[in-house]
Amino acid sequence: xxxxxxxxxxxxxxxxxxxxxxxxxxxxxxxxxxxxxxxxxxxxxxxx
Amino acid sequence: xxxxxxxxxxxxxxxxxxxxxxxxxxxxxxxxxxxxxxxxxxxxxxxxxxxxxxxxxxxxxxxxxxxxxxxxxxxxxxxxxxxxxxxxxxxxxxxxxxxxxxxxxxxxxxxxxxxxxxxxxxxxxxxxxxxxxxxxxxxxxxxxxxxxxxxxxxxxxxxxxxxxxxxxxxxxxxxxxxxxxxxxxxxxxxxxxxxxxxxxxxxxxxxxxxxxxxxxxxxxxxxxxxxxxxxxxxxxxxxxxxxxxxxxxxxxxxxxxxxxxxxxxxxxxxxxxxxxxxxxxxxxxxxxxxxxxxxxxxxxxxxxxxxxxxxxxxxxxxxxxxxxxxxxxxxxxxxxxxxxxxxxxxxxxxxxxxxxxxxxxxxxxxxxxxxxxxxxxxxxxxxxxxxxxxxxxxxxxxxxxxxxxxxxxxxxxxxxxxxxxxxxxxxxxxxxxxxxxxxxxxxxxxxxxxxxxxxxxxxxxxxxxxxxxxxxxxxxxxxxxxxxxxxxxxxxxxxxxxxxxxxxxxxxxxxxxxxxxxxxxxxxxxxxxx
Numbered sequence: 001x002x003x004x005x006x007x008x009x010x011x012x013x014x015x016x017x018x019x020x021x022x023x024x025x026x027x028x029x030x031x032x033x034x035x036x037x038x039x040x041x042x043x044x045x046x047x048x
Numbered sequence: 049x050x051x052x053x054x055x056x057x058x059x060x061x062x063x064x065x066x067x068x069x070x071x072x073x074x075x076x077x078x079x080x081x082x083x084x085x086x087x088x089x090x091x092x093x094x095x096x097x098x099x100x101x102x103x104x105x106x107x108x109x110x111x112x113x114x115x116x117x118x119x120x121x122x123x124x125x126x127x128x129x130x131x132x133x134x135x136x137x138x139x140x141x142x143x144x145x146x147x148x149x150x151x152x153x154x155x156x157x158x159x160x161x162x163x164x165x166x167x168x169x170x171x172x173x174x175x176x177x178x179x180x181x182x183x184x185x186x187x188x189x190x191x192x193x194x195x196x197x198x199x200x201x202x203x204x205x206x207x208x209x210x211x212x213x214x215x216x217x218x219x220x221x222x223x224x225x226x227x228x229x230x231x232x233x234x235x236x237x238x239x240x241x242x243x244x245x246x247x248x249x250x251x252x253x254x255x256x257x258x259x260x261x262x263x264x265x266x267x268x269x270x271x272x273x274x275x276x277x278x279x280x281x282x283x284x285x286x287x288x289x290x291x292x293x294x295x296x297x298x299x300x301x302x303x304x305x306x307x308x309x310x311x312x313x314x315x316x317x318x319x320x321x322x323x324x325x326x327x328x329x330x331x332x333x334x335x336x337x338x339x340x341x342x343x344x345x346x347x348x349x350x351x352x353x354x355x356x357x358x359x360x361x362x363x364x365x366x367x368x369x370x371x372x373x374x375x376x377x378x379x380x381x382x383x384x385x386x387x388x389x390x391x392x393x394x395x396x397x398x399x400x401x402x403x404x405x406x407x408x409x410x411x412x413x414x415x416x417x418x419x420x421x422x423x424x425x426x427x428x429x430x431x432x433x434x435x436x437x438x439x440x441x442x443x444x445x446x447x448x449x450x451x452x453x454x455x456x457x458x459x460x461x462x463x464x465x466x467x468x469x470x471x472x473x474x475x476x477x478x479x480x481x482x483x484x485x486x487x488x489x490x491x492x493x494x495x496x497x498x499x500x501x502x503x504x505x506x507x508x509x510x511x512x513x514x515x516x517x518x519x520x521x522x523x524x525x526x527x528x529x530x531x532x533x534x535x536x537x538x539x540x541x542x543x544x545x546x547x548x549x550x551x552x553x554x555x556x557x558x559x560x561x562x563x564x565x566x567x568x569x570x571x572x573x574x575x576x577x578x
Contacts (some may be wrong), residue, residue, distance in 0.1 A: 001271035001282070002571040005119060009126040010563020013331065017555030020133040020324070024549055027535075 052194040052363075055372035056379050059232065060209045063225050063383060067213020070221040077410045080218035081149040081395055087223055087312040092322035094227025095312075095388070096132070097329050099305045101233065102385030103186020105334065106378040111355035114341035116265040116274025120289035125334040126562065127293025129327045131300025133555055136323030139302055140310035142459045142532050144319050148311065150392075151304045152400040155473075158458050158532065159466035160524040162403070167470060169400025171450055171477050172304045176389040176396075177425065179305075179443040183389065184429040186355075187382040193359045194375050203429055206383065211422040214387040215394075215415050219312055222387045229380035234333060236377025240358075241336050243366035248346035252573050257346045259577035264349040268342055269574050278493070287496045295501050298448035302455035304396075305388050316536075317544045324551030328558050335562065339570075390425070394418030442484050449504025450476035453512055462529060464512065467519040472512030480504025 074080050083091075109121050148154040152172060156165030184203060191202035213221045248254035258268045265274050272282020279285050300306050310319045341357040344365065351360050358378060362371035398404050398414045454472045457464045483500040486492065496502070 002119075002269070002574055003567065005123065005271055006563050006566035006571045009123065009566065010559045010561075012127055012130060012559070013327075013562055014556045014559030016130040016133045016327075017552050017557075017559060020137055020320075020555055021549055021552030023137045024320075024545075024552065028545060 050194070050196075051368050051372050052375050053196065055376045056191065056195065059376045059380060060205070060383075063209055063213060063228070066225055066228065067217045067221045070224050071213065071217035074216075074218055074220055074411075077149070077414070079220055080411055080414060081311075081399070083219040083223050083312040085147075085312060086314050087318070088314060089318050089322045089325065091223045091227050092309050092313050092318060093325040093329065094230040095223050095309045095384075096306060096322060096326040097333075098226035098230040098233075098381065098384035099309070099388040100300065100326075100330060100385075101333065101381050102183050103190065103378065103382040104182060104385075105337065106233075106358050106381055107186045107190065107355045108182070109338065110341040110358050111353070112277075113338050114345055114351065114354050114357040115277055116268045117277050117285075118269065118338055118342050119271060119273045120278075120285050122335065122338050123286070123289035124292045124296055125338065126331065127290070128296030128300050129331045129334075131297040131306070132323040132327035132330070133552070134297065135301025135307060136310065136320050139455050139459060140307050140323060141316040141319045143307055144310045144313055144316055145532060145536065150311075150395050150399050151308050152396060155454070155458065155469065156400075158525075158528050159469050160522065160528060161466040161470070164466060164470050164473065165400050165403075167473055168451075169396040171447075171473065172396040172400070173393050174481075175303075175443045175447050176305065176393045178446075180386060180389040180393070180425050181429055181432060182443075183382050183386045184425065185432075187379065187386065188429070189355065190359055190375070190378055190382070193356055194363070200430060203426065206379075206386070207422065207426045207429075210383045210387040210390065211419065214390045215418045215422065218414070219391060222384075222391050223312060225387060226384045229384040230329075232373075232380040233377035234329070236374045236380075237333050237337050239370050240361065240366060240374040240377075241340050243370050244340045244343050244347075244361050247361075247365035248343040251343075251569065254343045254346045255570065255573045256577040258342060259574050261346075263345050265345070268345065269570065284496065288499075291496060291499060291501065292445075295445050295448045298452035299444045302451050303444075303447045304392050304451075305385075307455075308392060316539050317541075317548045320548050321551050324555055327555060331558060331562060335565070390418060390422055393421050397421065442488070445484065445499075445501035445504065446477060446480045449480035449501050449508055450474075452476075453505070453508045457512060459529075459532060461516075462526075463516055463521060465516045465519045465521050466525060468512045468514075468516030471515040472508045475511035476504045476508030479507035 078084055109125070112121055143151065143154050146154045146157050148157055152165045152168035155168050156162055184206070187206040188199045188203040191197070191206060192199040195202060213225055245251040245254060249257065255269065257263070266276070267274050270282070272285045275282065279288060313319045313322065340361060344351070344357050344361050347365055348360065351357050358374065362374040366374070394414055394417050397417045398410060402413070404410045404413050450473050453476070454469050458469060480500045480503065483503050487494060487500060
């Protein structure tokens with residue numbers, strides 16, 4: 001059971017890391033802020 | 049004067065000097081409340097971690113681990129770390145976007161309602177007050193063990209230090225001193241844990257001794273821990289740990305002492321990156337520090353009171369310089385938490401409850417209010433018996449029950465009305481606080497589904513849903529929510545977006561590293577020895 005504990009905790013943190021990336025990707029796609037589209041001077045194509 | 053006394057006094061003097069220097073740069077309420085909203089990643093990270101890791105961890109959690117509850121505490125602390133990515137992505141960045149001075153003011157702006165600001169302000173004051181008492185207990189108990197003064201004298205010494213720089217320098221001072229203290233206690237943990245392992249005969253020998261020898265407590269490192277400590281069933285202990293893991297995750301996500309740090313960030317990328325770094329830092333520091341008290345049991349199974357286990361380690365199980373660093377680090381953790389809580393209470397009293405709107409007056413009133421509150425805290429701490437661990441659990445479960453649902457729903461539920469938010473917050477607070485007081489005063493342990501936090505959550509959900517179904521969203525509220533979801537132009541920078549996303553990948557990697565660390569240094573050698 002101790003091994004289960006170690007794996008459970010590792011997976012828990014990794015899942016939230018994945019969620020973190022997915023949440024950012026979703027928002028950036030929604031507002032047209034994908035990396036290729038957004039400009040480097042802070043004036044992206046998304047509506048503001 | 050011992051080396052411990054000199055070390056602690058030197059560190060307090062440093063915070064005093066830094067606070068005085070920073071305080072002179074405070075020009076207006078914006079500087080005082082939110083540090084001018086110019087704080088970089090390092091300062092926000094330092095303050096997030098320093099506010100979270102206090103004497104509750106070094107004395108409360110470490111004491112519980114020493115008594116055989118390490119696995120449950122480990123589950124709680126690791127699960128809590130997930131609150132950083134969750135809170136920053138779904139709440140913290142929106143709070144920053146609202147440009148409020150305090151979290152209760154954010155709720156007021158979001159729902160166009162002053163009533164909810166007063167309620168949230170009152171809850172902030174109650175929770176931070178209870179939490180501060182636990183920090184004061186920890187600080188005075190610790191200092192009295194290592195300095196030639198009484199607990200009450202130590203209480204005053206600690207109180208003078210953090211009250212001075214918090215009242216004088218506000219958030220600007222708190223951010224900088226927090227970051228210095230974060231450095232001090234991180235160094236202390238990194239140095240102290242290997243020293244304790246050496247004293248226990250080496251890391252792996254220590255794990256083997258814990259698995260095979262009778263050290264006064266059964267199941268020190270077993271899945272369910274010591275079955276004579278809380279519940280007598282391993283799965284009940286695990287269920288308790290998972291529930292409190294969720295409680296602490298919500299605390300890290302939305303509590304005023306964590307989410308208010310985001311108000312000071314220079315932009316939203318800073319919010320998200322600091323949350324990511326804080327997650328990794330707390331994960332690393334909190335995990336390894338919990339193994340220290342367990343290994344101390346191999347060296348001495350008879351420490352009393354058990355909450356002083358780390359002080360015993362500093363005095364008896366390591367070279368003097370390392371012990372001084374450890375004690376200074378624990379004091380730093382306590383002072384940094386105390387300064388954050390004191391500033392939050394002061395800001396809430398002036399900005400959210402008294403609603404002082406005159407900016408010229410506000411700075412002066414804030415300082416006076418904070419000083420009065422600080423004196424009040426000193427008086428209560430003076431007469432109250434120490435009870436560190438339970439007080440941190442009390443305040444955490446109250447904040448999670450009353451604010452958890454409201455905070456996320458305020459950003460993500462478009463039909464959430466001001467009445468729903470008000471009742472969700474009020475019922476969550478009253479139910480969790482009332483039941484907690486009942487269990488503490490009668491010594492009752494309720495079944496896990498009726499834990500004060502759980503009942504608070506049920507009440508908060510019922511209040512929020514019913515309140516929102518019975519009323520309608522006003523056009524002003526709808527407009528505020530729409531504004532909250534508009535990304536400011538300054539955030540739309542491709543290079544910055546790329547850098548921020550890297551933080552997410554780093555978190556995925558840190559989960560893998562954590563699992564490997566636990567398997568290699570804990571579960572595999574433990575299973576082999578049992």
